[in-house]
Amino acid sequence: xxxxxxxxxGARVLRQLRHDHRTLALVLVVPPLLLxxxxxxxxxxxxxxxxxxxxxxxxxxxxxxxxxxxIAMLRERTTGTLERLMTMPxxxxxxxxxxxxxxxxxxxxxxxxxxxxxxxxxxxxxxGPVWLVVLLATGNxxxxxxxGLFLSAFAQTEFQAVQFMPAFVLPQILLAGLIVPxxxxxxWLEAISxxxxxxxxxxxxxxxxxxxxxxxxALDAVVIAGCxxxxxxxxxxxxxxxxx
Amino acid sequence: MxxxxxxxxxxxxxxRRGGRLVLPELSLDIRSGVVxxxxxPSGSGKTTLIRAIVGVQIVESxxxxxxxxxxxxxxxxxxxxxxxxxxxxxxxLTVRQNLAYFAxxxxxxxxxxxxxxxxxxxxxxxxxxxRTLSGGEESRVSLATALLGRPDLLVLDEPTVGLDPVLRRxxxxxxxxxxxxxxxxxxxxxxxxxxxxxxxxVLIREGRIVATGSPNELREETHADDxxxxxxxxxxAS
Numbered sequence: 001x002x003x004x005x006x007x008x009x010g011a012r013v014l015r016q017l018r019h020d021h022r023t024l025a026l027v028l029v030v031p032p033l034l035l036x037x038x039x040x041x042x043x044x045x046x047x048x049x050x051x052x053x054x055x056x057x058x059x060x061x062x063x064x065x066x067x068x069x070x071i072a073m074l075r076e077r078t079t080g081t082l083e084r085l086m087t088m089p090x091x092x093x094x095x096x097x098x099x100x101x102x103x104x105x106x107x108x109x110x111x112x113x114x115x116x117x118x119x120x121x122x123x124x125x126x127x128g129p130v131w132l133v134v135l136l137a138t139g140n141x142x143x144x145x146x147x148g149l150f151l152s153a154f155a156q157t158e159f160q161a162v163q164f165m166p167a168f169v170l171p172q173i174l175l176a177g178l179i180v181p182x183x184x185x186x187x188w189l190e191a192i193s194x195x196x197x198x199x200x201x202x203x204x205x206x207x208x209x210x211x212x213x214x215x216x217x218a219l220d221a222v223v224i225a226g227c228x229x230x231x232x233x234x235x236x237x238x239x240x241x242x243x244x
Numbered sequence: 245m246x247x248x249x250x251x252x253x254x255x256x257x258x259x260r261r262g263g264r265l266v267l268p269e270l271s272l273d274i275r276s277g278v279v280x281x282x283x284x285p286s287g288s289g290k291t292t293l294i295r296a297i298v299g300v301q302i303v304e305s306x307x308x309x310x311x312x313x314x315x316x317x318x319x320x321x322x323x324x325x326x327x328x329x330x331x332x333x334x335x336x337l338t339v340r341q342n343l344a345y346f347a348x349x350x351x352x353x354x355x356x357x358x359x360x361x362x363x364x365x366x367x368x369x370x371x372x373x374x375r376t377l378s379g380g381e382e383s384r385v386s387l388a389t390a391l392l393g394r395p396d397l398l399v400l401d402e403p404t405v406g407l408d409p410v411l412r413r414x415x416x417x418x419x420x421x422x423x424x425x426x427x428x429x430x431x432x433x434x435x436x437x438x439x440x441x442x443x444x445x446v447l448i449r450e451g452r453i454v455a456t457g458s459p460n461e462l463r464e465e466t467h468a469d470d471x472x473x474x475x476x477x478x479x480x481a482s
Contacts, residue, residue: 008348012337019336019373080332084389087298089321090349241316242302244261 009098069148107141146231153238257306281442325390
């Protein structure tokens with residue numbers, strides 16, 4: 001791999017997004033709008049909004065980047081650009097890290113904007129530091145990107161890729177502890193949630209917002225980093241120089 | 245050992261796709277520094293053969309040597325320009341942005357971007373988003389990409405489909421100039437008047453090489469007046 005090619009790939013992915021104003025607008029505007037919606041759905045129940053709102057700031061980037069990456073990667077496969085790249089002097093890691101760089105930038109902007117609206121305008125109140133929520137949000141974006149990149153190999157059409165969102169992301173959100181605390185779930189559900197990456201992402205966010213900055217938060221961060229690494233390795237195995 | 249005048253040497257190549265042996269025991273030599281036309285009907289195995297040469301096709305067995313190295317090896321990634329049948333460029337980037345990206349990967353100079361844009365006559369569209377181009381223009385962006393980095397071997401899968409006759413003639417003139425400068429070109433086509441412009445021809449049918457030779461040789465061999473008839477004779481004899 002080479003820094004020149006990795007950076008060029010990241011810049012190329014960002015340029016593609018920049019030409020797609022509508023997607024960019026949706027990625028940046030939808031999370032603040034949804035949080036605003038939450039605020040008024042839970043009108044008069046500020047505690048509930050505080051409890052759910054901050055982790056949501058950190059989970060939106062996961063969903064956005066999962067979707068955007070799985071479609072972008074599927075397009076690379078179906079339009080033949082990936083095949084072209086594979087005949088060129090570029091390492092698989094250049095593609096993975098290039099995408100990673102680009103979406104880290106987008107996720108950081110998205111999380112900052114969402115945080116500004118949530119904490120600044122909507123009066124979301126947390127005990128923990130806001131910068132940590134933004135940092136975790138960016139990490140979650142990378143996790144979503146890495147998983148999207150890997151799973152895109154199993155979709156042949158964009159219709160299929162979009163269905164991976166309810167198939168792989170929604171169960172994780174349901175089981176992460178955001179809606180029902182994990183210790184109140186049936187044992188088998190709790191067991192499933194233990195092996196889902198988003199569980200740790202949510203746990204980290206919940207602890208960050210509760211200002212519980214201890215070893216468990218560090219452990220969550222390590223698990224998230226491990227999942228990103230694992231998903232990237234799995235993603236790399238789906239980038240083949242030769243295909244059937 | 246490979247002959248110095250041979251750019252591509254294929255020995256007993258077997259490729260299976262979807263359980264079917266699409267290229268059975270195929271052997272073929274392609275000379276360097278000339279334009280070789282790969283001709284055959286749709287479904288004859290042209291694209292599979294081309295993919296095996298550029299090293300993106302999973303092959304069952306056999307040897308494919310390209311410019312002295314094994315097909316698909318790292319050493320070749322700077323030396324081959326490859327154009328797939330469908331234009332493989334980013335439709336949401338401009339012509340120039342596409343080429344600038346691929347130039348960065350190849351480590352080619354920025355000046356080359358403008359050179360290849362001019363070579364495929366897209367100067368007036370350089371800052372247009374590819375999605376808004378016509379099909380023919382889009383495939384020229386793809387062709388321009390393959391010209392970047394001055395590759396020793398250009399492998400073009402039906403590069404002139406959907407282009408107007410003037411442009412097609414200009415591109416063939418360019419192919420000729422590239423070959424004279426030492427580039428090896430392998431161009432697949434199903435258009436017979438393009439076959440006439442090649443130095444060597446390879447006729448492929450149902451995964452088998454039916455005939456090889458210069459246009460003149462093929463005509464003489466079959467006592468045919470034109471290549472179309474020559475091919476018909478060769479195909480029926482095979």
